[in-house]
Each structure stands twice: as structure tokens, then as C-alpha cells.
Amino acid sequence: MALLQIAEPGMSAAPHQHRLAVGIDLGTTNSLVATVRSGMSVVLHDENGRALLPSVVRYHADGSTDVGYPAQAMQSSDPHNTIVSAKRFMGRGLRDLPDAGSLPYQFADAPGMVQLKTVAGAKSPVEVSAEILKVLRDRAEKSMGGELVGAVITVPAYFDDAQRQATKDAARLAGLNVLRLLNEPTAAAVAYGLDNAAEGVYAVYDLGGGTFDISVLRLSKGVFEVLATNGDSALGGDDFDHRIYCWILEQAKLSGIKPQDARLLLTRAREAKEDLTAHPEVRITAVLSTGEMVDLTLSSEVFTEITRSLVNKTLVPSKKALRDAGLEVEDVKGVVMVGGSTRMSQIQHAVGEFFRQEPLNNLDPDKVVALGAAIQANVLAGNRSDDDWLLLDVIPLSLGIETMGGLVEKIIQRNSTIPVARAQEFTTFKDGQTAMSIHVVQGERELVSDCRSLAKFELRGIPPMVAGGARIRVTFQVDADGLLSVSAREKSSGVEASVVVKPSYGLSDDEITNMLRTSQENAKADMTARALREQQVEAGRLIEAIEAALHENGDHLLSAAERAEIDEGMASLRSALEGRDHLAIKEQTERLNHISETFAARRMDQSVQKALTGHKLEELEI
Amino acid sequence: MNIDFSKNHFELFGIAPAYQIDPIRLEQAYRDIQAQVHPDKFAYLSDAERRLSMQWATQANEAYQTLRQPLGRARYLLHLNGVEIHEETNTAMSPAFLMQQMEWREAIGEAKSAKDVPELGHLSGQLRAEMQVQQHKLADFLDRDRDFAKAAEIVRELKFMEKLREEINQALEALEA
Numbered sequence: 001m002a003l004l005q006i007a008e009p010g011m012s013a014a015p016h017q018h019r020l021a022v023g024i025d026l027g028t029t030n031s032l033v034a035t036v037r038s039g040m041s042v043v044l045h046d047e048n049g050r051a052l053l054p055s056v057v058r059y060h061a062d063g064s065t066d067v068g069y070p071a072q073a074m075q076s077s078d079p080h081n082t083i084v085s086a087k088r089f090m091g092r093g094l095r096d097l098p099d100a101g102s103l104p105y106q107f108a109d110a111p112g113m114v115q116l117k118t119v120a121g122a123k124s125p126v127e128v129s130a131e132i133l134k135v136l137r138d139r140a141e142k143s144m145g146g147e148l149v150g151a152v153i154t155v156p157a158y159f160d161d162a163q164r165q166a167t168k169d170a171a172r173l174a175g176l177n178v179l180r181l182l183n184e185p186t187a188a189a190v191a192y193g194l195d196n197a198a199e200g201v202y203a204v205y206d207l208g209g210g211t212f213d214i215s216v217l218r219l220s221k222g223v224f225e226v227l228a229t230n231g232d233s234a235l236g237g238d239d240f241d242h243r244i245y246c247w248i249l250e251q252a253k254l255s256g257i258k259p260q261d262a263r264l265l266l267t268r269a270r271e272a273k274e275d276l277t278a279h280p281e282v283r284i285t286a287v288l289s290t291g292e293m294v295d296l297t298l299s300s301e302v303f304t305e306i307t308r309s310l311v312n313k314t315l316v317p318s319k320k321a322l323r324d325a326g327l328e329v330e331d332v333k334g335v336v337m338v339g340g341s342t343r344m345s346q347i348q349h350a351v352g353e354f355f356r357q358e359p360l361n362n363l364d365p366d367k368v369v370a371l372g373a374a375i376q377a378n379v380l381a382g383n384r385s386d387d388d389w390l391l392l393d394v395i396p397l398s399l400g401i402e403t404m405g406g407l408v409e410k411i412i413q414r415n416s417t418i419p420v421a422r423a424q425e426f427t428t429f430k431d432g433q434t435a436m437s438i439h440v441v442q443g444e445r446e447l448v449s450d451c452r453s454l455a456k457f458e459l460r461g462i463p464p465m466v467a468g469g470a471r472i473r474v475t476f477q478v479d480a481d482g483l484l485s486v487s488a489r490e491k492s493s494g495v496e497a498s499v500v501v502k503p504s505y506g507l508s509d510d511e512i513t514n515m516l517r518t519s520q521e522n523a524k525a526d527m528t529a530r531a532l533r534e535q536q537v538e539a540g541r542l543i544e545a546i547e548a549a550l551h552e553n554g555d556h557l558l559s560a561a562e563r564a565e566i567d568e569g570m571a572s573l574r575s576a577l578e579g580r581d582h583l584a585i586k587e588q589t590e591r592l593n594h595i596s597e598t599f600a601a602r603r604m605d606q607s608v609q610k611a612l613t614g615h616k617l618e619e620l621e622i
Numbered sequence: 623m624n625i626d627f628s629k630n631h632f633e634l635f636g637i638a639p640a641y642q643i644d645p646i647r648l649e650q651a652y653r654d655i656q657a658q659v660h661p662d663k664f665a666y667l668s669d670a671e672r673r674l675s676m677q678w679a680t681q682a683n684e685a686y687q688t689l690r691q692p693l694g695r696a697r698y699l700l701h702l703n704g705v706e707i708h709e710e711t712n713t714a715m716s717p718a719f720l721m722q723q724m725e726w727r728e729a730i731g732e733a734k735s736a737k738d739v740p741e742l743g744h745l746s747g748q749l750r751a752e753m754q755v756q757q758h759k760l761a762d763f764l765d766r767d768r769d770f771a772k773a774a775e776i777v778r779e780l781k782f783m784e785k786l787r788e789e790i791n792q793a794l795e796a797l798e799a
């Protein structure tokens with residue numbers, strides 16, 4: 001800030017200090033961090049002026065890591081310890097990875113999620129992703145000159161609950177306060193829509209390194225409403241590389257290939273693919289560790305031919321998304337192309353043909369997601385700009401529960417606008433049954449075995465009754481991050497039992513704390529310092545929020561006694577903040593939160609009333 | 623602490639409870655409310671405010687989804703007037719309607735096994751037209767005659783037709799995959 005702000009005597013200081021917040025595109029191949037600076041969304045560069053950070057992490061025996069370009073340079077010579085495309089393994093078990101056998105890693109199956117064996121021990125994809133996020137956090141804090149209050153992290157729209165939870169865990173592990181998980185195509189739509197003042201129905205076609213998303217949105221008067229989304233969270237540029245790799249093996253008659261040679265050929269395949277966007281044919285050469293030579297020429301026709309089925313795999317979800325949105329191709333005003341893989345000419349052709357129009361390529365497909373995320377982060381951090389816009393996103397996959405015979409009863413349908421909650425009643429199956437197990441699944445298929453299992457939990461303490469006597473109400477709540485929580489309650493004969501689950505693959509808070517504790521750079525002293533800092537930030541945020549609220553309508557909505565109670569709570573928190581006891585600060589923060597609940601509720605009621613006044617008047621004219 | 627959920631969905635959006643509503647006004651009211659309560663507006667505020675905002679936004683979504691679909695709106699109006707549909711248990715239909723259902727099923731089945739995508743699309747269009755006819759009747763029964771028993775019958779029939787349409791969509795999806 002260029003000018004120092006001085007508050008008028010008797011007034012609280014203006015709470016509009018710029019808070020440092022970033023948007024992070026955690027990509028399969030490349031990651032980026034962006035922020036809003038003087039009203040403009042900009043990508044932050046590394047000390048060498050590079051925007052992209054290759055999503056590659058190399059582990060050393062002493063536990064230290066290289067991240068980005070230096071790691072990428074070593075991927076062929078040190079394939080086991082150099083992890084690329086970790087995003088593909090997020091929230092995935094070994095059996096979810098059909099191509100695990102052809103990847104140059106040593107996988108270890110761990111409960112919930114695979115791990116990768118390295119010289120520094122087994123690493124989960126969450127830990128690998130956290131290394132990437134830490135580098136981006138450092139980059140941002142250095143370049144912005146302060147600590148971040150939070151970050152918006154993007155995820156593929158088609159990510160399921162397990163993958164989202166894993167991403168959030170990675171961010172927490174990297175010491176980031178997650179303001180929101182934002183869907184990648186939605187982030188792109190924000191950047192595109194605001195830039196071009198677009199109105200109407202748009203499709204965002206996002207083909208990156210490892211994932212494919214298609215979202216259909218309606219942009220109208222500052223509202224970005226996602227109508228439907230679809231995709232494939234295991235389809236991207238990597239698969240095109242893999243097709244070329246297989247073609248090389250076949251043409252050069254190679255078999256029983258070593259991991260480092262596999263990595264080398266995959267790298268050559270990717271280079272060839274990227275060169276083919278500018279040239280009609282490319283030469284592929286390599287010398288393997290066995291001394292075997294590869295020297296082949298790949299033409300763009302052959303490339304198109306061997307990847308045709310991959311291209312088609314993106315059109316099926318596109319059709320589904322349109323159908324779910326209740327729209328026809330003609331209704332789509334523009335198709336925004338996102339992701340490095342949309343540079344391939346066969347993709348441009350296929351998309352143009354399918355949507356019967358020239359796709360929109362006027363934004364940098366590598367950066368648009370991060371730029372959109374930064375704009376959203378700026379709003380979420382409370383650095384409101386004048387242009388007030390609203391994002392309405394959806395959940396990509398249906399959520400349900402296992403019922404008799406291994407069938408799924410859907411509770412929340414795909415493409416429901418979030419946040420969303422839905423409850424369903426179930427009953428007991430046997431006389432005297434006192435427990436019920438609840439299995440939560442995600443997916444579109446009818447059979448439990450064809451859907452993703454998210455969590456299993458038991459509701460105990462049901463009073464014994466005849467079969468069908470109990471009333472068990474299961475409630476699903478999906479929040480604005482697209483994350484699910486489930487609660488169940490038995491409510492007959494006045495007895496209530498209640499349980500809230502977090503899906504089983506997610507890391508518990510204890511696990512995260514443990515990981516933080518064991519990681520080198522977080523020695524014990526550091527941990528306490530960090531806990532203190534986090535509590536201070538949290539407390540400061542609360543005080544600031546309440547002050548602003550009091551200033552706005554405290555006199556109007558609170559009695560003198562209520563006002564005094566809040567003032568007292570603020571004073572207590574302020575005095576706790578003078579000390580360095582993070583537990584005391586936490587306690588006072590919670591107390592103030594509690595004291596201010598009624599005030600918050602009244603403010604909310606009032607703003608809803610305000611929103612409707614205009615309509616009420618119109619209603620009277622009828 | 624709880625939100626005042628005693629408001630019904632129509633009251634929440636400040637529109638008169640009727641089957642025939644102005645969809646543009648409904649949408650505008652929904653957007654105006656979301657602009658006030660959506661969690662994105664509260665991400666940096668206190669826990670209490672964030673929780674409330676999620677509850678409000680959830681409620682606004684629920685109300686909007688219910689009212690914007692004709693079937694949901696009709697069902698909800700009947701509920702407000704003390705008439706429950708009991709779709710799952712009450713399956714008594716007029717013989718004429720049941721006959722027609724069987725014909726539909728047959729036609730869909732045939733198109734499905736013949737993998738006839740255009741025919742499925744055609745059936746879907748026909749079904750949509752018939753549903754519109756039913757919806758006009760619904761408007762008369764609910765708004766003009768206030769004959770809730772008749773309206774409930776149509777709602778049950780529409781529910782059947784909706785299932786047929788889902789079946790067609792699923793068949794189309796399976797053929798395209």
C-alpha cells in the first residue's frame with residue numbers, strides 16, 4: 001500500500017487492509033501461482049522469470065527434495081525417486097490404477113491411497129503434492145513480501161470426494177489455509193468471462209496433462225452458473241504420450257524395457273507430440289541403456305490415427321454435459337479451450353466439429369486457471385473489488401448409500417448446485433436390530449461395486465424394535481468445496497444417536513499434525529510458533545470481522561446488554577492476544593465466536609430481507 | 623442457534639404460492655439471495671457466519687431446485703395444502719394411462735434393442751410434448767380449480783413419464799459410450 005491509512009478519531013480503523021491471497025493451479029504436469037496485484041490478476045514467476053513449475057518432485061536419501069525443473073531434468077536417470085504426475089494418484093488405491101504396471105514406480109498399497117517407494121521412504125501422493133505447494137507458497141511469500149492469509153486451490157471439476165479431500169490435505173500439509181477448492185474449468189470461465197464481459201452459455205473444454213473436464217456454464221449479469229460438468233479424471237496429455245511410447249516400442253520392436261529407458265522414451269514421446277503441433281512430422285531418436293538405438297519418424301497423420309480413441313473419449317462426456325444441462329450444441333455461444341493439450345490440432349478439429357464453431361483460443365491455456373483462481377482468492381480473502389459477481393458451482397458425481405442387495409440409493413444427484421444437503425430415511429431390517437452400518441458411495445452406476453466407496457460407518461444404540469420400526473435419518477451435506485460430510489440419527493422413541501463422518505481416505509487432523517511434526521523443517525519449536533501464528537491470524541480475522549459488522553449495524557441489531565457482551569468478548573480476546581499462549585487465544589476465539597452467533601444470525605436475516613425488498617414491492621402490484 | 627426455516631419456499635423468494643410462476647422473477651430472487659448468503663461472501667468471516675452462510679445457501683438451493691421444476695413445484699404446493707402424493711406406495715392409475723405406459727415402454731424397448739438413436743431422440747421429444755399437455759392440466763387444477771385430488775393424480779402420472787424419460791436418456795447414454 002502506498003499510502004498509510006489513518007482512522008478518524010473514535011472510529012475503528014478501516015478493515016480494508018489488502019490481505020495476501022493466491023490462486024494455485026496444482027496441475028498434473030505444471031503448477032502455477034497467481035495473485036491479484038493492483039486490480040490485475042498476474043502469474044508469479046520464479047527467480048529465473050519462469051511462470052510454470054513442473055509438477056515433479058525428486059527425493060534424496062537424506063529426505064531433502066528438488067522440485068520443478070531440476071527434478072524434471074533427472075527423471076530419466078533417477079526414475080524411482082523422481083515423481084511426475086502425482087496428481088493422477090491422489091485419493092487412489094492401487095487397484096484404481098490400471099496402468100500402474102507400465103509406470104516406472106515402485107508402488108506400495110496403503111489403506112485408502114497408494115504410496116510410492118523412494119530412497120527417502122514411502123511417500124503418499126499427498127506428500128508429493130505438498131512439496132510442490134510449498135515451493136509455490138514460498139515463491140508467493142517472497143514475491144509479495146508477507147505471509148499468505150490463504151489460497152484457492154484448483155481441482156479438476158470431475159474430481160471425486162477422495163481426490164478433493166486429498167488435495168485439501170496436501171495444502172494443509174504445505175501450511176496453506178485453503179480458502180476454497182475451485183473447479184479448474186470454473187476458474188477458467190471466471191478469467192475468461194470477466195476479461196471478455198461474456199454473456200450467455202459457454203462450454204469450457206479443459207484437457208491438461210492428466211485430466212479432462214468439460215463444464216457448461218451460463219454467464220449472466222455477473223453470475224457464473226455451472227449448469228453441468230463431466231469429464232474423466234484419468235485422461236490427458238500423458239495418455240497421448242503413452243500412445244506414442246507404445247507405438248515406439250512396437251515400431252522399434254523393444255520389450256522388457258528398464259524403468260529409466262521407459263522414462264526416457266516417454267519424455268521423447270512427449271517432445272514429439274508437442275513438436276507435432278508446429279510440424280507435419282517429427283523424428284524421434286534415443287539411445288537406450290542397453291545400447292539399442294531408436295530412430296523413427298512420426299507423422300501427424302499417424303499420430304492422429306493412434307490417438308483417435310482418446311480424442312473420442314473427450315466427446316462422450318461433452319455430450320453428457322450438454323444433455324444434463326438440457327441444452328443442444330446450438331445453444332453454446334463459445335467454447336473456451338484450456339490446458340496445454342488443447343494445442344493439439346486433432347483436438348482443435350474435433351472440438352470445432354462437435355460444437356460446430358471455432359473454439360476460443362484467445363487466452364493462454366496454461367495460465368488461465370491460475371489467473372481465475374487468483375481472482376476468486378482475492379474476493380474470498382475479503383479484498384472486495386467493486387465488481388460483485390457470484391459463482392454457483394455443482395457437484396460432478398452423484399452421492400448415495402448402499403441398500404439391500406448391493407444397490408445404490410442416490411441421495412444427491414450429480415450436477416446439483418452446491419452447497420447442498422439432502423436427507424433420507426432408512427429403517428431396520430431385523431427385529432431387535434440395534435446397529436446399522438452405513439456405506440457411502442459416489443458414482444452414477446447402480447451397483448455399489450461399480451461406484452467409489454467413500455466411507456463406512458456404524459450407527460449404534462438404536463433401541464430394539466420390530467423390523468421396520470426404527471427411523472434412521474441420514475443427512476448428506478456437500479459444502480462449497482464440494483466436500484461431503486454425513487450424519488445419521490435415529491429418532492424414534494425419543495432416542496437419538498448421531499455421528500459425523502469424514503470419508504475414510506482423508507487424513508485425520510492427528511495424521512496431518514504427525515506428518516508436519518516428522519518433516520524436518522518443522523521441528524517442535526517451529527510447530528508451536530506456527531500454532532501461535534495460526535491462532536493469531538484466526539483471532540485477528542475474527543476481531544476484524546466483528547468490528548466491521550458492529551460498525552455496519554451493531555447499534556441497530558443489538559440491545560445494549562448484547563452489545564456489552566460482545567464488547568467484553570472482544571476485550572478478552574484482545575488481552576489474550578497480548579500473550580503468547582496459543583491455547584488461551586484459541587479459547588477466547590471460540591468464546592467470542594459463540595457470543596457473536598446471534599448477532600451473525602440477525603445480520604444474515606437482515607441481508608436476506610434486503611435482497612427481497614425489491615421483489616416484495618413488485619409482488620404488491622399484481 | 624437456528625435459521626428461521628419456518629418460511630416456506632415461496633415466501634423465501636417473495637413470490638405468491640402458485641403453480642404458474644414467473645420463472646425470471648424466481649431466478650432473480652434466487653440470485654439476489656445467493657448474492658447475500660453464498661459461502662464465497664463469508665470465507666473470511668467468523669465460524670458462526672460461515673456456518674450460517676452454508677445453511678442459508680443450502681436452503682436457497684433446495685428451495686430453488688424445488689420451485690423451478692414444474693413437478694417439484696406442484697408437489698410442494700400440494701404439500702403446503704396438506705396433500706401428500708405417496709408416489710412410492712400409491713400406484714393406482716387409470717387403465718387408459720397404464721395402457722399408454724405399456725405402449726411407451728414397448729416403443730422404448732424396441733428402439734433400445736435396435737440401437738436406434740434417432741428413434742430414441744424422437745420418442746424423447748414426443749414424451750416431452752405429452753408432459754407439457756399434462757402440465758397445462760396441472761396448472762388448471764392447482765391454480766384455477768384448486769382440485770388437489772386431481773392434481774395429485776397428474777403429479778403421479780408425470781412422475782411415471784419422468785421415469786420413462788430417464789430411461790430414454792440412460793439408453794442414449796449407453797449407446798453413445
Ligand SMILES: Nc1ncnc2c1ncn2[C@@H]1O[C@H](COP(=O)(O)OP(=O)(O)OP(=O)(O)O)[C@@H](O)[C@H]1O
Nearest residue numbers: 027028029030208209210211237274339340341343
Ligand atoms: N504444443 C503442445 N502440443 C501438444 N501438447 C502440449 C503442447 N504443449 C503442452 N502440451 C501438453 O499439455 C500437457 C500439460 O498441460 P497443462 O499444463 O495444461 O496440464 P496440467 O494443468 O499440468 O494438468 P491437469 O490440468 O490435467 O492436471 C502436457 O501433457 C503437455 O505435453
Ligand SMILES: [Mg+2]
Nearest residue numbers: 027208339369
Ligand atoms: Mg490444468
